[in-house]
Amino acid sequence: MGRSVRLSNRKQSNTLGLTVIYSLLSIGLIFMIFPYVWMVLASFKIPAEIYNRFLPTQFTFEHYQTIFSLGTTGSSHTFIKSIFNSLFVSSITTASVVFFGAVTGYALARLNFPGKTFLNNFVLFQMLFPVVLFLIPRFLLMLELGWINTYQGMMAPFMISAWAIFLFTQFFKTVPQTLIDAARIDGCSELRIIFKIILPLSKSITMIIAIFTFMAMWDEFLWYLIVTKDYNLMPLSVLLGLYTRGEYSSYPGILTAGATLLTVPILALFFLFKKYFTEGITMSGIKG
Amino acid sequence: MQMLKRLIHGIQKRRFTELVGYGLVAPYVIYSLVFWVYPFLWGLIIAFKKWNIISPDKEFVGLDNFIRVIQDPLFWISFKNILFFMIVYIPLVIICSLSVALMLNRIKILRSFFASGYLMSYVSAGVAYSIVFNLLFAGDGLINSWLGHVGITIPWFSDPRIAMASIAMIVVWKFMGYYGLIFLAGLQSIPKSLYESAEIDGASNWTQFWRITIPLLNPSFIIILVFAVMLSFNVFTEPYMITGGGPLDSTQTFVMQIYHQTFTALHAGYGSSFAILVAIISFTFVFVIRKMVERDISYG
Numbered sequence: 001m002g003r004s005v006r007l008s009n010r011k012q013s014n015t016l017g018l019t020v021i022y023s024l025l026s027i028g029l030i031f032m033i034f035p036y037v038w039m040v041l042a043s044f045k046i047p048a049e050i051y052n053r054f055l056p057t058q059f060t061f062e063h064y065q066t067i068f069s070l071g072t073t074g075s076s077h078t079f080i081k082s083i084f085n086s087l088f089v090s091s092i093t094t095a096s097v098v099f100f101g102a103v104t105g106y107a108l109a110r111l112n113f114p115g116k117t118f119l120n121n122f123v124l125f126q127m128l129f130p131v132v133l134f135l136i137p138r139f140l141l142m143l144e145l146g147w148i149n150t151y152q153g154m155m156a157p158f159m160i161s162a163w164a165i166f167l168f169t170q171f172f173k174t175v176p177q178t179l180i181d182a183a184r185i186d187g188c189s190e191l192r193i194i195f196k197i198i199l200p201l202s203k204s205i206t207m208i209i210a211i212f213t214f215m216a217m218w219d220e221f222l223w224y225l226i227v228t229k230d231y232n233l234m235p236l237s238v239l240l241g242l243y244t245r246g247e248y249s250s251y252p253g254i255l256t257a258g259a260t261l262l263t264v265p266i267l268a269l270f271f272l273f274k275k276y277f278t279e280g281i282t283m284s285g286i287k288g
Numbered sequence: 289m290q291m292l293k294r295l296i297h298g299i300q301k302r303r304f305t306e307l308v309g310y311g312l313v314a315p316y317v318i319y320s321l322v323f324w325v326y327p328f329l330w331g332l333i334i335a336f337k338k339w340n341i342i343s344p345d346k347e348f349v350g351l352d353n354f355i356r357v358i359q360d361p362l363f364w365i366s367f368k369n370i371l372f373f374m375i376v377y378i379p380l381v382i383i384c385s386l387s388v389a390l391m392l393n394r395i396k397i398l399r400s401f402f403a404s405g406y407l408m409s410y411v412s413a414g415v416a417y418s419i420v421f422n423l424l425f426a427g428d429g430l431i432n433s434w435l436g437h438v439g440i441t442i443p444w445f446s447d448p449r450i451a452m453a454s455i456a457m458i459v460v461w462k463f464m465g466y467y468g469l470i471f472l473a474g475l476q477s478i479p480k481s482l483y484e485s486a487e488i489d490g491a492s493n494w495t496q497f498w499r500i501t502i503p504l505l506n507p508s509f510i511i512i513l514v515f516a517v518m519l520s521f522n523v524f525t526e527p528y529m530i531t532g533g534g535p536l537d538s539t540q541t542f543v544m545q546i547y548h549q550t551f552t553a554l555h556a557g558y559g560s561s562f563a564i565l566v567a568i569i570s571f572t573f574v575f576v577i578r579k580m581v582e583r584d585i586s587y588g
Contacts, residue, residue, distance in 0.1 A: 021391045022398075028388065029405045032465065036408065038430065039420045051426070052433045104316040113309035119317070126324060132522060132543055133567050136550050136560050137327035137334070140341070160319045190308050219413040221525045222543070226551055241415045241529060252423050259416035270411045274404050277411075281466055282473040284511070 039263070042256040050252045063253035067261070078231050078239065083261065086235040089151060090217035093158045097213045098206060100160045105168025106194045110180065120169070126162035131222075139226050153227040154235070158217060164209045171205045172198060208280035211273055218266055236262050335561035341554045353561035363562070366540045367569075369452050373541075374520045376456040381516060382509075384464040389471030390501075403472070406465035414525035421458045422530045445531050448538035455526050455539060459519070467512045474508030475501070506583050513577050521570040542566045 038054070043063055045056040070079050107113075108120055138157055147153035175198055183193045199206055224238040231239065240258040248254050270277060335353055339346040357363050388406055392399055409417075425431050425444035432441040444454040478501065486496050524543040527533055533540040546566070550559030 018395065021394055025388070025391050025395075025402050029402060032406055032409050032461070035417065035420050035424065035461070036412075038424060039416075042423070050423070051428055052430060054430060100315055100319075103312050107309045107312035111305055111309035111312070113306040116309070119313060122320070126320070129328075130518065130522065130567055130570060132546060132563050133331055134324075134327050135546065136556055136563060137331035138323065139550070140330065140334075140556065141323070141327055143341075157323055159323075160316055165316065190312065215411060221414055222547070226547075237413055237415045240419070241525075244415070244419055244529060245532070255419050256423065259419040262413045262416040266411045266413065267408070270404075270408065274400075274407075277407060278400075278403065278469060281407075281469045284470065 036263070036267075039256050039259055043253065043260045045253065047251075047253050050256070063251075063257035066251075067254055067257050079236075079258070079261075081232055082234050082236045082239040085151075085233060086218055086237065089154050089235055090214050092151075093155050093217050094210050094214045096155075096159045097161045097164050098210050101164030101168045101209060102194055102199055102206070103191070104160070104165045105172050106190070106198060108165065108169045109172035110175075111190075123162045123165050123169070127166065135222070135226065142227055148227055149230050149233055151233070154224055154233075157223060158213075158220075161209075161213065164213065167205055167209060168202070171202050175201055204276060204279060207273065207276045208283070211269065211276055212280055215266055215269070218262075331560050331563065334557050335564050337557045339555075339557045341550075341556045346557075349557070353558050354565065356558060357562050357565055362537065362540060362545055363565075365537050366542050366545050369538060369540055370520055370523070370542060372452050373456050373523060374517065376453045377459060377520060378513070378516050380456070381460045381464055381467060382512065384460060385467035385512070386471050388464065388468040389475055392468070392472050393475045403465075403469065406468055408465070409462050410466040412462060415529060417458065417462060418526050418529035421461075425454060446535055448534075448536040451531055451535060451538045455523070455530065459523070459526065463516075463519075467515070470512055471505065471508050474505045478504045503583065504585055506581070506585050510578060510582055513581060514574055517573050517577060518570060521566060521573075 041054070041056060042050045044059045044061070045053070046058060046060050046062075049056050067079050069077065071077060108116060108123070134157065142148050142153045142156065145153075147156065179197055179201075180193055183197050188196070219237065220235070221237050221241060224235050225241065228234045228238060231242075234242075236258075240255075240262055243258065244255055334346070336348060336350060337346040338349045338352070392403055395402070422445065423429055425442075427441070427443060427446060431444075435441055443450070445451050482500050482504075483496060486500060491499070522543055523541045524547070527539040527541055527544060528547075531539040533544050542562070543566075546559050546562050549555045549562060
């Protein structure tokens with residue numbers, strides 16, 4: 001009798017606890033998504049309502065119309081071009097990081113050659129150094145190569161990533177050797193082994209590397225700011241940043257429309273590939 | 289004869305896989321030499337030179353640049369600002385993300401819904417969320433007009449005493465879900481049996497939290513502290529976009545200084561020695577924090 005009373009008490013306090021937890025989590029969640037909701041609503045509001053009304057009384061597309069037709073002297077649709085620039089730079093870099101990451105990771109995990117240990121250590125060594133050390137000399141290198149204001153210049157520092165090589169190397173060590181041997185007996189070249197056998201088995205690590213690289217490139221600001229001077233070549237992040245600090249600083253409608261355009265693609269990517277985002281972060285938490 | 293043939297064949301085969309190996313790592317090696325090793329060394333060299341990028345002469349000045357950085361009041365102002373940023377950012381983000389993780393760890397229904405909800409802010413681009421918060425927290429923005437109903441307005445980004453704290457706060461918004469997931473992974477790796485035996489011994493929830501949860505989360509704490517410290521030393525986009533380093537230099541950061549010195553004032557040598565000092569300081573911080581916080585945990 002006493003025991004069952006205790007149990008039901010416990011159950012009650014558990015339900016109470018859970019109610020509190022769910023309420024707190026929900027309140028927190030509202031705070032987390034509020035800036036997004038406000039941003040999207042603001043981009044459709046008439047200017048008078050942006051600052052001091054949360055819900056708009058009327059919708060307008062004028063900010064998007066303005067932003068899409070914005071041009072600079074001698075050219076038009078600068079904003080649309082910048083979206084293209086961002087997509088172009090981010091996709092090429094992502095493909096390159098995955099390709100060279102997989103190839104190098106395979107060699108470092110599965111082949112034996114003198115100097116391998118050194119290279120493995122070098123990959124770790126590279127990951128230690130902060131970007132800030134490289135800003136200036138890399139900029140000077142771009143000057144020397146004549147790559148200021150070019151796509152190559154924007155992408156050069158990001159084309160091969162030590163972080164991706166490290167993750168691929170770790171993961172490829174777990175692929176069974178028999179699969180590789182069987183493929184070799186069938187006369188597969190090493191490149192075919194990597195891309196037809198190993199990568200399909202490593203789908204989740206590949207997706208994690210691709211998604212995080214794409215996101216980082218889309219979000220990149222400082223390097224693009226340093227190497228691009230021509231408005232028509234700028235990725236969206238820099239163009240929007242310069243507009244915000246420059247001539248459009250007092251047009252909140254245009255700015256929130258721009259911010260929405262910068263956010264929506266990555267947010268879409270996030271909802272499509274939630275699983276890999278979570279997995280990637282959890283992995284960094286375990287491995288460090 | 290047969291054996292010799294096999295031996296030669298074996299050597300050839302080994303040579304072949306070695307060649308394949310070198311072929312596969314060659315792009316990485318060449319790329320690293322050009323875009324990593326070369327700039328790395330060059331950065332070290334120009335730190336000892338006086339050079340304005342445009343002129344061809346690069347005068348060797350020894351430690352002059354480093355001495356000038358240390359004497360630069362803006363170096364110390366930036367340092368102070370970053371320390372202030374850390375003092376606000378690190379405790380706040382740890383409390384928020386750990387609370388979220390503890391709550392997520394307790395629930396079963398809707399866990400992944402809430403987890404991805406809290407992670408949404410992490411994917412927002414620096415420029416975009418800087419714009420949004422700058423408008424939301426503006427002097428006459430929505431937040432202040434709401435606060436106005438209870439008779440207060442806060443000059444979030446325009447009061448030099450709190451501008452950096454406001455920036456730290458919006459960075460907390462961005463990263464608390466991310467750190468929360470790292471904590472959650474840490475919580476889930478703690479064996480349930482530890483809590484069960486603590487329960488039998490009559491330990492209260494509070495005791496369990498401080499004696500089991502916190503010590504066994506040590507690896508997660510280390511990762512998050514290292515991430516947070518590195519992030520603090522690299523803050524750039526938010527102050528660049530929102531305050532431009534003001535008011536009264538209260539949101540100047542190291543990276544903003546390096547950017548300004550090199551790409552506006554064209555002092556490449558000076559900027560380079562600035563960057564080296566910043567790297568040394570951030571390494572020291574990470575090292576000290578690891579030494580202070582890292583514990584060898586073992587159980588089972």
